[in-house]
Amino acid sequence: MTGAREACGVFGLFAPGEDVARLTFFGLHSLQHRGQEAAGIAVSDGLGLRVHKGLGLVSQVFTESVLQPLTGSAAVGHCRYSTTGSSSLANAQPFYLDTSLGPIAVAHNGNLTNAHLLRRELLERGVGLVSSSDSEVITQLLASPEGGDDFVDRIRSFMARAVGAYSLALLTPGSVYGVRDPWGFRPLCLGRLGDGWIIASESCALASLGAVFEREVEPGEIVQLDRRGLTSHQGRPAQQTSFCMFEFVYFARPDSRLMGRTVHRVRQEMGRLLARQHPARADIVIGVPDSGTPAAMGYAQESGIPLNEGLTKNRYIARTFIQPDQRMRQAGIAMKYNPLLENLRGQRVVVVDDSIVRGNTSRAITRLLRQAGAAEVHFRVSCPPIRHPCFMGIDFPTYEELTANRVTLEELAEALGVDSLGYLSVEGMQEATRRAGFCLACFTGDYPVPVQFGLEKAVFEASPALEAVR
Amino acid sequence: MTGAREACGVFGLFAPGEDVARLTFFGLHSLQHRGQEAAGIAVSDGLGLRVHKGLGLVSQVFTESVLQPLTGSAAVGHCRYSTTGSSSLANAQPFYLDTSLGPIAVAHNGNLTNAHLLRRELLERGVGLVSSSDSEVITQLLASPEGGDDFVDRIRSFMARAVGAYSLALLTPGSVYGVRDPWGFRPLCLGRLGDGWIIASESCALASLGAVFEREVEPGEIVQLDRRGLTSHQGRPAQQTSFCMFEFVYFARPDSRLMGRTVHRVRQEMGRLLARQHPARADIVIGVPDSGTPAAMGYAQESGIPLNEGLTKNRYIARTFIQPDQRMRQAGIAMKYNPLLENLRGQRVVVVDDSIVRGNTSRAITRLLRQAGAAEVHFRVSCPPIRHPCFMGIDFPTYEELTANRVTLEELAEALGVDSLGYLSVEGMQEATRRAGFCLACFTGDYPVPVQFGLEKAVFEASPALEAVR
Amino acid sequence: MTGAREACGVFGLFAPGEDVARLTFFGLHSLQHRGQEAAGIAVSDGLGLRVHKGLGLVSQVFTESVLQPLTGSAAVGHCRYSTTGSSSLANAQPFYLDTSLGPIAVAHNGNLTNAHLLRRELLERGVGLVSSSDSEVITQLLASPEGGDDFVDRIRSFMARAVGAYSLALLTPGSVYGVRDPWGFRPLCLGRLGDGWIIASESCALASLGAVFEREVEPGEIVQLDRRGLTSHQGRPAQQTSFCMFEFVYFARPDSRLMGRTVHRVRQEMGRLLARQHPARADIVIGVPDSGTPAAMGYAQESGIPLNEGLTKNRYIARTFIQPDQRMRQAGIAMKYNPLLENLRGQRVVVVDDSIVRGNTSRAITRLLRQAGAAEVHFRVSCPPIRHPCFMGIDFPTYEELTANRVTLEELAEALGVDSLGYLSVEGMQEATRRAGFCLACFTGDYPVPVQFGLEKAVFEASPALEAVR
């Protein structure tokens, strides 16, 4: 699967006595799959905040000499999704502001569907904005004294007006706040590290620090972490829970726990149900590495067809901006995947991927398998066709670019050059999670909150007045 | 002279058809003496703005690959003074904001004496601030719709409330605005380049581009440069003109013209008057390179004592952060200045410097001259004793650190180890300019605008919540 | 498996009309697993050579602006293994020298066991050496006119005296030479790209370019690629073939073909034989990602125990030099691997890894599995115990550090904390390849060439007089 980008990972901890910047570094390192474009850490020493952020992987932005002076008792961190070229430091997070209540730093995962309205309102109120990011909009809203005299009131005031997805980690000199929107679109969990507390987008970040998973932050909840420990505030009554199904399908790390389920297990179950819904006569099952592997394993277990590896993925592909030449472009995606010849030659192959967005990768993989001598190619997808854009934080393409909108499944099978094509049903996908309360909008078009078509991409794009700094 | 730092150079031009970013680069390069910490350029292509800024010299921040995409019809630029260590990109300029009237970029030279009040007001109005810079305060004030429906009205509204020094270069998609405070504290001049117009802190920036000097921007004036050419607006009625005398004494480049006078000529004249006020029996006159040279030349001409060079200055001293070891520190300033032995041995020397701030350099120079065999050292200073801090944009030390406040001139002469010490009088300094209307506060303590002691340094210091980005 | 490091990947091509530097870039990118410390490319335009090299991944060393001027008709490239800290640009390759026959650039994979003797001889002959690398020794030997009047003769002369492992890619203005030592220790293969020819350490580099695999370069062979096409010379009669078994076990990419076998398939077969030799009563089989996965798959197939994933590996772990704090160090390797809780809880687990070097990783993995709730842990290793250092290019630790030397297998099992421990036998390992002619020295201590103990590490270490440049 390619072509969809998550909008960020957030992390925060209150842990006096610990090396909070270093712990945040490793927390973000575990969340690196949620965003590779930029990373940042803000620390509090109880009096003021310091922020360091930069473009690149967490391990590129932070060196020992950067980390060491970032001492303090609390921190928040952020990593941001990757784009080619249009990246900008002005959009990097955490976003810092001095306010009438003192300084704050905000890390945000998600996307407000009414960001354009809130932005216009701020501009008309005389607040100039330095970036195109809706995270700056959130931070400036929290700076407004109209919201109240403390940050819990201001966060509540913000939540009363914000529509859409937001999991926030917010740092003030004295506290860390974790905030999750009332629909619970994006994940946010809570853990303990000795006497300290941690919030993180995914539980894998807790595990990597030796912290103990406590629970998820509830939709609509504000958790406040400070010298008094954990305090839970109701920020806004929970709405109909609408957790992003795509976290289970693709985004979350397989070892994370969401809604009490290990993500890998759910993906494996999706593969099992896929095998039941779309069986195939074949000799081997392979997954598209790495995201298709768990479902392929489930498909193999359910179908009894042996699992094998059919494609190798170059582990070092990330962040290569060198363009191939014409000859190589014609050779397709060979740079990223290579076939395992002896495993494929003469075989009838079931290939399982987690999703199809534009279809380019699926077509190229099919061609690779054919070139390697596969006798038949049966393409199986462990989620339903993606037909609708996301307004809640995933950078899917527009309607026009979503393959499943343009053609029938039959046409798609033919375009991909496969012998058969099967998608998991919406019901099967839900069944695999053994849970309810999902946002399925990208599959069904039923958006849990009002959205305005035409704005789905805007929030991901650099403003024309982008500020590029170095 | 060391220890005083100018707060920036500004530049702007409206010149469709020209390579505006490149011209701004060379304009800033000519203004580099006004600030070596950071540099930035904003360009407009008529629709939106793009900004690039970074830490270091103009020639370090801008390379061909940075300049080439910055195409457009208008630009503003900024260079910022140098500090050791506490530099921050968050305080670099031009400062960019999207506002209800569209994007603006502001470059500022000067210092508002009521910045702390305006800052507090903004915070209380709910405007969060990302930096400790009063330039951000200015830019956010211009973002307020209460100021009016166009930028000329908003600038007027800002001018009505701002107290202190500000020479601004302001860029919008359609126009460049040059703004000078009603007291005319800081220089700002106007030039023509073909059909285009330029504003710059000093005329040397015009000369370096082959542009023609037109006139100075008047105190209280707003000049608007756009497709209709030059439009002059009255921003606020001019107050009692209070041009910074220290521009003549030290800051401005010798080839710049201020108030119709070539700076070098005025400095030479200061030396002539100094010779009349404080003659000496000596064999040679030397200047402390480079800023003391013009006055030394005038002193020699007036006194008839031959001019010679007595000290060599390392041309590459700038931006070396390597610290000398203990032995070298005891050897004093030898790294920066070296004596010319044959010119000094056995001579009675008049040494002319432009000013004394802390006195450390003067003492070290005197020791160097003695070690080189000078028979007598007569120290002459081409301005009066500096006894008061500046609130209008020069980073003088506090009262305590200003040598002339702590000791009598006799004590100072003894501390420096000189045979005689003479300062130019306030009257002599003014006479040398053949002009009137100066801010002489650092010499006399008469501040043209209300100031609040204790805040003179604040504006130069990083906030505790400094945002460090890369 | 961790703790063993390959000494490099080499690549070369002669292909007039192609963008040879770009093709070499992607070739090296596919060989990146063989060395992540440094990378370099030399190109020939038919008249002279140009070299660019640097520290880091191929994609970090080469950008578009570096690649574009490297035009020519032929190129060689190199990537080098990763160490922490002691890396040096002086040891980076290709190594360039001007000689009496004109310029050459040499890329080397392997290790000469008589390098110290050859080095001493060069020094005594009056040849100064700039690095500690035996690749410089090779290059200077090729510079000696005593070797002959053309490079084929000089290569033959070198081969007559060199003992040990060397797969070379050598560039002159007119030709590319591929050279493989008479024992065939390290891999080197030959491919076609249109009318051009390619040599590469592994066939995966051919596949990624859309080139066609032709054959392996024979032990003792010199292949010359130039305008006349491919010419094969006998460099030195082949000795007893001694191909490095560890390439099959761990180093080579699974999609590469060695001795006609797909590496992945051989590893799977190793797992099958391992299952027969060391069966276990268990509920699931898991591999240590990524190198243990193919053998785990074979083990599962043979044993009938279901395969699953039990550990997640952070994809972004590479090149993080930030050290964990004390608390985290005690938590072991959690940063690199995370357990998949639902897959492990209450299960009897067979965990398959490709090898054990020091044992630290194996112990930490076992602890992780136990913490995740595994009922039993049966550790299986798809190669025999490693008991002897390598002198032919693999950076194994010394005898003292090799776990299998210090303790019995029973003691090791106890130290690791496993319920059972099983290694594949030497015979089983060979059987899995279905080939003969291996160097098995690290398992058996039978070295195919004379070695001098105490020098096994020297060649990997920086000289005391290391030249560090930037």
Next chain:
Amino acid sequence: MTGAREACGVFGLFAPGEDVARLTFFGLHSLQHRGQEAAGIAVSDGLGLRVHKGLGLVSQVFTESVLQPLTGSAAVGHCRYSTTGSSSLANAQPFYLDTSLGPIAVAHNGNLTNAHLLRRELLERGVGLVSSSDSEVITQLLASPEGGDDFVDRIRSFMARAVGAYSLALLTPGSVYGVRDPWGFRPLCLGRLGDGWIIASESCALASLGAVFEREVEPGEIVQLDRRGLTSHQGRPAQQTSFCMFEFVYFARPDSRLMGRTVHRVRQEMGRLLARQHPARADIVIGVPDSGTPAAMGYAQESGIPLNEGLTKNRYIARTFIQPDQRMRQAGIAMKYNPLLENLRGQRVVVVDDSIVRGNTSRAITRLLRQAGAAEVHFRVSCPPIRHPCFMGIDFPTYEELTANRVTLEELAEALGVDSLGYLSVEGMQEATRRAGFCLACFTGDYPVPVQFGLEKAVFEASPALEAVR
């Protein structure tokens, strides 16, 4: 003067107990005018050597984190002249080699006129060379056991065969050697720092460290600095002394002492004699900053015409690679020099420069002065016409580019657009120094050693097979 480039500054010290790398840093900093392209330092801790070098100014190549680990008891350093673009780290110095006598590092100022022969000989002896630098040739010659069993013998052996200019600073684990060619082409002096000893290209480097000037290293002398203090060896009998006159004219820093004379004083005397040989009726004398200033001062003193400043030079011009646009290019050198209008308007001006190489700068300066309103321009040059290339280390242009070869002085005066033109005579130039024993080849064509025309530039140019590393 522009267009001539010095080939390097060298520095060395033996001073156990001192921070030798830091002292070398500041020594090189004082020699920065001799070379701005690259800098390097090698240190010895008594056992081995470490080298760090890089492209750029000394202060750019060395930071605290680079300097701090470079501990030891002795060091040598080097700075290299600046070129645009073709700079290469492979040519940076000190040049390091491991030899049969252990490691050495060599820093070289000068140029061997038989370098091409020595290079060919090395290549034919089987020594490959990594750079095009004759400094590498020197270092490899010192590596040859044929030269003897210790370094003094090897240096003597080298001196017996080397023709041309070389001032060397050579580091071994136990000693620093200073070597000056038997003609004494390039400067090299000796100083004391406490119990330690220093060698440096110019005495200004001693002064900046608080070291005491002892004497110059004699032509043909080898000084050895080690635990026994200073030992002087005769390397080769001194030849007819041929010190480079251009050091006095332009290269050396004005505060350095050469042959017992302060350079500034000699330049002033050149101006005096120039005034006698080429008087002018004029109102003011100005120098072309900075190199023309001392001679202008002498001219004014002798002629009685008042000295003034007429041109300002941008202090920050160095190392700007941004190219001006077409309009600016037509405006000539305005970027580097600006006229001081009030000092020039209506004046008859004598302008004094130290030399004319290509004539472009002189023509542009004349135009600037005319545009500023100068009534007459009388150009005076404080050395004779430069008519011959240099083979001993100065990068003068070829015969064709040397203006004085192409036209008569009358034609040149017309081409420059001056009212009169006068050069100091060869005799006058020598008289000003009050010394004898100069190389005057660039003025007279009498070369003290055999030279081969056509090779004067070669040594400064990158080889076609240049190794570019980063």
